[in-house]
Amino acid sequence: MSSLQGEKKLEIGNDPDFQRRSWTAQKISWVLLGLLLLAALLGLLGPGPLSSATAGNKNGSLWLEYDRFTRYLSPTTLRLHLGAGAISDGKARVVFGKDYLESIQVERVTPNPDSTETGLEGIVYTFQLSGPATISFDIRLEKVGPQTGQVGLAKAETLTFSQFVYP
Amino acid sequence: MDSVLRATVVYLFLLIIFRIAGRRTLGQITTFDFVLLLIISEATQQAMIGEDFSITNAILVIGTLVALDIALSIWKQRSPKLDKVLEGVPMIIVENGRPIKELMSRARVGEEDVLTSARELQGLERMDQIKYAVLERNGSITIIPKQA
Numbered sequence: 674m675s676s677l678q679g680e681k682k683l684e685i686g687n688d689p690d691f692q693r694r695s696w697t698a699q700k701i702s703w704v705l706l707g708l709l710l711l712a713a714l715l716g717l718l719g720p721g722p723l724s725s726a727t728a729g730n731k732n733g734s735l736w737l738e739y740d741r742f743t744r745y746l747s748p749t750t751l752r753l754h755l756g757a758g759a760i761s762d763g764k765a766r767v768v769f770g771k772d773y774l775e776s777i778q779v780e781r782v783t784p785n786p787d788s789t790e791t792g793l794e795g796i797v798y799t800f801q802l803s804g805p806a807t808i809s810f811d812i813r814l815e816k817v818g819p820q821t822g823q824v825g826l827a828k829a830e831t832l833t834f835s836q837f838v839y840p
Numbered sequence: 841m842d843s844v845l846r847a848t849v850v851y852l853f854l855l856i857i858f859r860i861a862g863r864r865t866l867g868q869i870t871t872f873d874f875v876l877l878l879i880i881s882e883a884t885q886q887a888m889i890g891e892d893f894s895i896t897n898a899i900l901v902i903g904t905l906v907a908l909d910i911a912l913s914i915w916k917q918r919s920p921k922l923d924k925v926l927e928g929v930p931m932i933i934v935e936n937g938r939p940i941k942e943l944m945s946r947a948r949v950g951e952e953d954v955l956t957s958a959r960e961l962q963g964l965e966r967m968d969q970i971k972y973a974v975l976e977r978n979g980s981i982t983i984i985p986k987q988a
Contacts, residue, residue, distance in 0.1 A: 687932060687974075688924065689931075691929050698860075703860065706860065
């Protein structure tokens with residue numbers, strides 16, 4: 674090859690073999706970078722289509738919308754749908770599991786709960802409701818890795834859900 | 841602990857991403873490249889600082905970055921192989937006035953770029969006045985003219 678003659682005359686330490694290998698590595702890395710971005714668009718690295726999940730029966734008295742994948746300290750929302758069966762005497766009592774509470778910061782609860790009490794199994798939020806409602810919990814996860822959450826109605830059904838938190 | 845880890849991860853990621861982007865990316869900075877650099881630095885900053893705006897954190901992040909840079913430069917000096925992997929190798933792209941097209945297209949360098957460097961550095965007018973053009977490790981093109 675003609676550039677080999679140049680190697681003799683020019684003292685530059687070129688290395689055609691290495692150059693070719695690094696181009697190959699570069700092309701492979703481009704593909705990997707593309708896959709990373711694709712995964713992110715699909716929601717495998719944070720909120721997105723494949724990240725949205727639900728727990729519970731949509732026609733039942735309680736079901737939950739959440740993100741399977743979220744990131745360290747980034748905002749995410751748990752949307753809790755309460756059916757007519759969840760309300761007694763115009764009140765709904767929602768219990769958050771203690772373990773999960775230790776790994777989140779609760780930023781805001783809409784609508785505002787009437788009262789919150791700390792019990793043995795976690796925090797109990799009491800809402801005054803006249804009919805089926807959706808309650809949003811804006812939270813941030815402050816632990817990295819897989820997390821299991823529990824949310825339910827006091828003395829009734831409990832939903833368990835899992836989230837993965839990226840650093 | 842957090843600050844040091846954050847800075848290390850960001851440093852290594854940037855090292856890899858600019859290496860795989862290829863040397864043309866930073867070699868000849870166009871106006872848009874410059875803007876891109878600014879945006880990248882902005883996005884990087886958030887990840888490195890997090891929500892800790894203390895001076896201690898800033899000192900730790902800067903310290904980590906500089907320490908990594910020193911460590912890597914020492915390591916590169918001792919290991920020519922690592923040096924190659926991180927910095928790449930120079931490459932002859934024009935020989936005796938003949939552009940080596942295959943290499944140039946793979947390195948994303950045009951004949952126009954070579955001629956620009958030839959004018960800039962040596963005041964040359966035509967491709968056939970160039971003995972060698974070398975794409976250097978830092979992405980610039982150096983020119984060796986034919987003896988008159």
